[in-house]
Amino acid sequence: MSVWSFDGTDxxxxxxxxxxxxxxxxxxxxxxxxxxxxxxxxCLEFPESRWSLxxxxxxxATTAVQRDPSRVVSLAVxxxxxxQAIETIRFKDLSDQELSWEHGLLRTYTxxxxxxxxxxxxxxxxxxxxxxxxxxLSFSLTKSYLAxxxxxxxxxxxxxxxxxxxxxxxxxxxxxxxxxxxRQLLDMEVGVDYSEDYADRxxxxxxxxxxTGMRPKPNPYTGPTGIRALLPTLKKHGDHGNAFxxxxxxxxxxxxMIERLTGQSTAxxxxxxxxxxxxxxxxxxxxxxxxxxxxxxxxxSVTLRDLTRFGALLCHYGVASGRQIIPEAVxxxxxxxxxxxxxxxxxxxxxxxxxxxxxxxxTHNPAGAFEGRGIHGQRLYxxxxxxxxxxxxxxxxxxxxxxxxxxxxxxxxxxSRFLCS
Amino acid sequence: MSVWSFDGTDxxxxxxxxxxxxxxxxxxxxxxxxxxxxxxxxCLEFPESRWSLxxxxxxxATTAVQRDPSRVVSLAVxxxxxxQAIETIRFKDLSDQELSWEHGLLRTYTxxxxxxxxxxxxxxxxxxxxxxxxxxLSFSLTKSYLAxxxxxxxxxxxxxxxxxxxxxxxxxxxxxxxxxxxRQLLDMEVGVDYSEDYADRxxxxxxxxxxTGMRPKPNPYTGPTGIRALLPTLKKHGDHGNAFxxxxxxxxxxxxMIERLTGQSTAxxxxxxxxxxxxxxxxxxxxxxxxxxxxxxxxxSVTLRDLTRFGALLCHYGVASGRQIIPEAVxxxxxxxxxxxxxxxxxxxxxxxxxxxxxxxxTHNPAGAFEGRGIHGQRLYxxxxxxxxxxxxxxxxxxxxxxxxxxxxxxxxxxSRFLCS
Numbered sequence: 146m147s148v149w150s151f152d153g154t155d156x157x158x159x160x161x162x163x164x165x166x167x168x169x170x171x172x173x174x175x176x177x178x179x180x181x182x183x184x185x186x187x188c189l190e191f192p193e194s195r196w197s198l199x200x201x202x203x204x205x206a207t208t209a210v211q212r213d214p215s216r217v218v219s220l221a222v223x224x225x226x227x228x229q230a231i232e233t234i235r236f237k238d239l240s241d242q243e244l245s246w247e248h249g250l251l252r253t254y255t256x257x258x259x260x261x262x263x264x265x266x267x268x269x270x271x272x273x274x275x276x277x278x279x280x281x282l283s284f285s286l287t288k289s290y291l292a293x294x295x296x297x298x299x300x301x302x303x304x305x306x307x308x309x310x311x312x313x314x315x316x317x318x319x320x321x322x323x324x325x326x327x328r329q330l331l332d333m334e335v336g337v338d339y340s341e342d343y344a345d346r347x348x349x350x351x352x353x354x355x356x357t358g359m360r361p362k363p364n365p366y367t368g369p370t371g372i373r374a375l376l377p378t379l380k381k382h383g384d385h386g387n388a389f390x391x392x393x394x395x396x397x398x399x400x401x402m403i404e405r406l407t408g409q410s411t412a413x414x415x416x417x418x419x420x421x422x423x424x425x426x427x428x429x430x431x432x433x434x435x436x437x438x439x440x441x442x443x444x445x446s447v448t449l450r451d452l453t454r455f456g457a458l459l460c461h462y463g464v465a466s467g468r469q470i471i472p473e474a475v476x477x478x479x480x481x482x483x484x485x486x487x488x489x490x491x492x493x494x495x496x497x498x499x500x501x502x503x504x505x506x507x508t509h510n511p512a513g514a515f516e517g518r519g520i521h522g523q524r525l526y527x528x529x530x531x532x533x534x535x536x537x538x539x540x541x542x543x544x545x546x547x548x549x550x551x552x553x554x555x556x557x558x559x560x561s562r563f564l565c566s
Numbered sequence: 567m568s569v570w571s572f573d574g575t576d577x578x579x580x581x582x583x584x585x586x587x588x589x590x591x592x593x594x595x596x597x598x599x600x601x602x603x604x605x606x607x608x609c610l611e612f613p614e615s616r617w618s619l620x621x622x623x624x625x626x627a628t629t630a631v632q633r634d635p636s637r638v639v640s641l642a643v644x645x646x647x648x649x650q651a652i653e654t655i656r657f658k659d660l661s662d663q664e665l666s667w668e669h670g671l672l673r674t675y676t677x678x679x680x681x682x683x684x685x686x687x688x689x690x691x692x693x694x695x696x697x698x699x700x701x702x703l704s705f706s707l708t709k710s711y712l713a714x715x716x717x718x719x720x721x722x723x724x725x726x727x728x729x730x731x732x733x734x735x736x737x738x739x740x741x742x743x744x745x746x747x748x749r750q751l752l753d754m755e756v757g758v759d760y761s762e763d764y765a766d767r768x769x770x771x772x773x774x775x776x777x778t779g780m781r782p783k784p785n786p787y788t789g790p791t792g793i794r795a796l797l798p799t800l801k802k803h804g805d806h807g808n809a810f811x812x813x814x815x816x817x818x819x820x821x822x823m824i825e826r827l828t829g830q831s832t833a834x835x836x837x838x839x840x841x842x843x844x845x846x847x848x849x850x851x852x853x854x855x856x857x858x859x860x861x862x863x864x865x866x867s868v869t870l871r872d873l874t875r876f877g878a879l880l881c882h883y884g885v886a887s888g889r890q891i892i893p894e895a896v897x898x899x900x901x902x903x904x905x906x907x908x909x910x911x912x913x914x915x916x917x918x919x920x921x922x923x924x925x926x927x928x929t930h931n932p933a934g935a936f937e938g939r940g941i942h943g944q945r946l947y948x949x950x951x952x953x954x955x956x957x958x959x960x961x962x963x964x965x966x967x968x969x970x971x972x973x974x975x976x977x978x979x980x981x982s983r984f985l986c987s
């Protein structure tokens with residue numbers, strides 16, 4: 146067993162925490178101390194998470210984001226020579242330590258990584274419990290999926306980003322969202338009293354976890370059941386529109402607006418707008434709360450290749466299989482990003498020069514890249530000007546991206562240089 | 567609103583209990599009194615069941631029985647002329663009342679029915695909440711799927727039907743299963759103290775529902791969690807091998823044996839052995855208990871067309887797309903059926919001359935038909951000598967088939983005569 150330390154805590158390394166090595170959920174039945182049960186409230190904790198993030202549907206209620214069986218578009222396996230060439234990459238992490246490509250993947254607890262360059266897969270690899278046909282929880286990449294569709298509705302004039310939330314959701318009068326606009330939701334500039342601190346068990350993110358059903362409720366439990374019972378209880382804190390302030394419930398409000406506007410619930414909407422036209426190979430899986438509502442801020446599981454397909458769609462300015470699926474203007478607007486002066490207050494020292502726009506993290510780098518980011522290492526890096534997509538699913542022990550960015554950021558930079566120079 | 571009475575209780579009829587008519591789960595959010603939540607313990611009760619049986623995955627933990635995206639075999643839509651011809655059928659139910667085809671479907675709360683004759687779909691129709699792409703809970707048809715694969719393992723010599731259960735599952739020493747054989751499991755001839763009475767809330771079937779997680783546990787709950795914790799507690803009652811006695815846990819024991827024998831859990835086994843080679847269009851969905859174990863006695867949801875594909879496979883003596891997927895001998899053995907002298911004691915007056923074999927109900931009729939049967943009206947009728955398959959998914963208010971057989975049996979006979987004479 147090998148461990149590494151972060152902030153004074155020791156964690157098993159990737160090889161030692163592989164579910165097969167540890168024997169999690171192996172055998173008929175697995176031994177009691179290797180059984181992962183939702184009710185034990187450990188399934189989203191490391192190292193159980195190394196199995197669970199590839200098996201969410203077996204732990205909680207979900208709904209299918211169906212692909213269209215008659216429209217699957219296949220992706221060719223990456224050529225071995227390209228795969229091997231990428232594996233020769235060495236790079237320095239942000240603490241100036243030199244790492245091999247392999248170490249870069251292992252140190253970030255990568256479960257799967259795929260790289261697409263100039264429209265072709267050039268790298269694809271799976272670790273731990275993930276398999277090509279298993280959807281893996283993407284956490285906040287869910288937000289980027291939904292907000293991209295919201296931006297499309299805005300482009301078509303169906304949704305107006307100047308609308309107040311209460312124009313469609315009068316239930317939110319009296320809450321933080323009463324005087325917030327669609328634009329403020331999309332760019333996460335709502336002043337709401339809600340702490341996103343995953344490490345603090347008393348923070349509001351736990352209220353969210355209980356209301357959504359992603360964690361077993363304490364007994365007794367007197368809080369809200371269901372996301373849409375939670376949202377009206379959230380109070381205003383500070384002003385809207387002044388600064389980037391990342392709050393997951395904003396996406397839940399956006400999703401509620403989209404459902405009411407389109408008359409369609411989120412899973413079939415995603416299926417119709419993305420899964421079917423993208424030719425996804427496998428159904429996505431969306432966690433639903435105890436009232437059947439999609440967990441839009443964190444609930445989507447997707448296979449590595451289907452995630453890559455979404456990245457490729459945006460990388461090609463909204464075109465897939467010769468069809469314009471997302472308007473080109475939506476992608477161009479993403480590349481331009483949000484107000485960079487609104488970003489620094491949010492204290493992301495590892496993301497200099499970034500902005501946040503339409504629930505994507507925008508790099509403002511020469512490749513025009515924007516990123517979907519989810520806790521525990523989920524990442525979708527899309528660089529249209531470099532024709533490069535990097536999709537990574539992971540089960541890093543620490544929620545915040547700040548724990549893996551010191552390796553992830555230079556790893557992405559290294560493979561970008563390798564492929565594009 | 568129209569109602570009909572059964573055994574002194576009034577039930578809304580099919581049109582009046584359509585989830586869209588009643589407003590179940592309609593709107594964002596639905597009104598509180600039209601919300602279906604697992605925790606309310608109503609989701610498998612009528613009329614909520616009319617929505618829930620097509621939405622099981624949104625209510626509980628499940629696992630995917632994946633189709634192979636590269637091997638989907640399409641089925642042509644039935645010709646309108648054939649569909650219309652079948653709809654002219656009129657027949658008499660067992661109380662000698664004349665019914666139209668349409669009334670036959672409505673009075674049995676049909677959610678979907680497909681008929682395949684000589685290898686072609688000749689009828690396909692959906693009602694209520696079911697759609698062509700929604701898997702519908704098949705209840706005990708799950709047993710027929712699994713036992714067909716068990717019979718295949720026996721044919722190949724991997725499993726021996728003379729083995730004692732404890733040969734593979736020593737954990738069941740001291741239980742009813744200690745001295746039971748595989749053959750006795752397959753033909754439901756195990757003497758076990760377990761009441762299958764769905765109408766009696768004190769019967770053992772409720773212990774099963776709580777252990778499997780298909781119903782919310784009472785609070786406090788001190789019973790077993792997980793199927794494989796329940797099975798060792800079941801005690802012997804009477805002898806094995808003397809008479810047909812339908813008990814769902816027998817299938818759970820069989821499934822446990824198959825998993826331990828093959829080293830594969832049930833969902834990927836079903837996927838590899840059936841979903842992929844059959845060219846199923848959609849993933850099946852299998853309820854898992856709180857320890858991740860497939861509910862083999864009742865947990866499979868399947869789309870109407872994929873269920874029809876399974877029937878067609880057996881109807882064609884195990885061949886699909888020109889490949890022998892199930893051995894011909896397994897189908898022939900099914901047609902020969904079990905010991906008809908062991909059946910009558912079980913008191914199924916509506917099934918004269920039947921036997922039960924390999925978890926199929928065998929008619930011994932001239933068409934060589936055998937039936938999968940699930941509570942609330944699930945049915946898969948396979949008649950190889952008539953080249954006829956009838957697949958029906960339903961949400962009848964009453965669990966027992968005895969409530970719908972007075973219409974279902976003559977309806978099947980009528981369409982058989984219509985197509986085959």
